[in-house]
Amino acid sequence: MNFDLTPDQKLLESTMASFLKKESPVSRFRALREDPVGYSKSLWKTMAELGWIGLAFPESAGGLGGSFVDVAILLEQFGAGLVPEPFVASVLAAGTAILRAGSAEQHEAYLAPLIAGDTTLALAWAERGGRYDPTWVETTATKQGDAYVLQGEKIFVQNGHAADVLVVSARTAGTPGDTDGISLFVLPRETEGLRVTPVNTMDGQKAATITLAGVVVPAASRLGPEGAAAPVLDEIMDLGAAAACAEGLGVMRASLAMTVDYLKTREQFGVKIGTFQALQHRAVDMFIRTELAKSTSILASVKVSDPDPAERRFAVSAAKVELAICGRYVTQQAIQLHGGIGITDEHDIGLYFKRMHVLNALFGDEEHHLARFGAQPAF
């Protein structure tokens, strides 16, 4: 187990941090909250040119063959700067689905433009009845000759509101909760019968509800063998959770830094409020929580690529629980220690608080991962 970053990774980290600091101050996200897309397609293109999207894909698929640790370095910067570009949705969720299940032709058709920064993608996996279970698929795909007819509804589709291409899970056999019988289909946004309803999430970002009312897709749009997509979705759930941990770490670090700065400058009773021991100890506890979450997040970043799914789940669930506990504490206290200004929309600290709230809910919340951790045979 190596916890240290390589010299290349350190360089990557400082390059990413300085680029995003300049190109994506928090004021940019603040303004984009009013934008129907909610992020910048031109900055997405620039990120691609910098090689950030390619980082997550092997060279055989036209990527740069980076590790998940490289991706985590990037996402931590996304968290620290509240960068809204849809990296997780496009690259880790939909991108991994196409990479793992798709053919070479499908890689060429969908991953190449993604890696070039010309498109964004979305993965529609969640359903109303399924909470965090990707095998809870009520949406059906019924074979009709050389086509499938898709019928159903998908919720919380990250980047669903703006993606050029959607990957949708649908059941070709079995009943909700079955591991077997789930297939993935890749659909251009303009496919007839596909209805996209944008929804606002609590953090000022956007997602979509997708309804599929008798959508006819050619059989060639299926990714991989029929009915065998569950392991791919399972891996994506872990990638997404590990990504949330990395991004959440950035949120926590930024929240802590802002709060400590505030304690050093704000005056009440004629002194800096940071001289009060009650507030100092609270800040120290925020610091402790941030460091503990960082430790488990690093562990998850390394183990999420482990070939043994049990190792992967163990580390990722531990990290997601720790993120929930620590991230909630840090951002709650960040608001509390800012006092009145902390609850205004005008102050950035609330934006971080809300982002953490959403990150906790993404790809499995505390309760979900605690149960999953406890169910591991190793435990």
Added chain:
Amino acid sequence: MDPTRDTAETRDLRERARAFFQDNRPSDPGFKLPQTFLEVESEEQFLWLKAWQKQVYGAGLLGVEWPAAYGGKGMPSGSQRVVAEEMGRAGVPFIVNRIGLDWAGPTILAVGTEEQKQRYLRNILSCDEVWCQGFSEPGAGSDLASLRTSAVRNGDHYIVNGHKVWTTQALWADFMILLARTDTSAPKHAGISYFLFPMKSKGVSVRPLVKMTGEGGFNQVLFEDVLVPASCLLAGEGDGWRLAVMTLAFERGASEGSATGGALAAGGDVARLVALAKEVSRDGRPASEDPVMRDRIAELAIEEEALLASALRARVPGLVEERPLALPFLSKLVATEFGQRAAAVGQELEGPLAQYAFGAERAADGGHFQRAYMNSFGFTIGGGTSEIQRNLVGERILGLPKST
């Protein structure tokens, strides 16, 4: 522990340690052993533990990071921790001369003369000489620098008078790392000196204290015109505060150099909680099958994972660059509070059985967690209370202004 965390160098040591502790697990001594080095209360216990330490040292598993010239093995930093992990896994008794190994020894290694290193270090490892610590006084707890025990120079000697408290193992100790005031006119931090004080000197009396568990272990030590050679002074007169801060950093695990590899505080043992959960019942089935109890244990297991991962990170300088010393600083604070919570969860698992006194016939796990819970406060208070630790982290790491 995950063996993938080992380097090629530590793998061999781990295997040797694992085999040794497996083959040499001590049999039941026929009397109650203390839970940690803070609770040694009888000579019977002490002598037994001393023999155990000798055996472990004889197997080449103690002080492995110390230089060979002083009885160590000169192995790289982090090696001793591997042994400590294997001891924890094997569930064998603790190493008794902890104050010598982890606090006095590393301080002597850092600042002692060659003569002092030759004189003291090897006997610390072999347990031929046991050490205690004379820092706290009845009037000097968290405000340690206000201590009043005095050492007055008289020719080639010092004359020591005063009163120390919370002195673990003072009943058997051969030496004490003693803080005493050598200059009453200097500012309080400046007038303190650090002595390697021979406990068997005339005029030293030791009075045991009884803890709320009913156990002994702590003592008061009184000094009445005790005459000790001037060569007992470590470094120079007035260097005491600097050296005390150094010793406390070793005590917290904030500096490498420990001869035992440190360990989580009493109670922080998730594997033992899992075993307890299988033993006790809730709603007519083992508590280990109860979803609420499972969640409580899973939370602790995750936190233990975070602590272990943080301990590993602390050894990688690159990861703590932006806040040097931050992680090691936290280890004492976080691990001791974790140990306290873990022991409290043990009580919850037991339910009504938690009322049984330690050692009562029907107590679950012999009442281990009752005792661990009460003893856990010794760790959150000793070596600088959790509150003092938070003051230090706030001021030195987060750079907050000094509190008023």
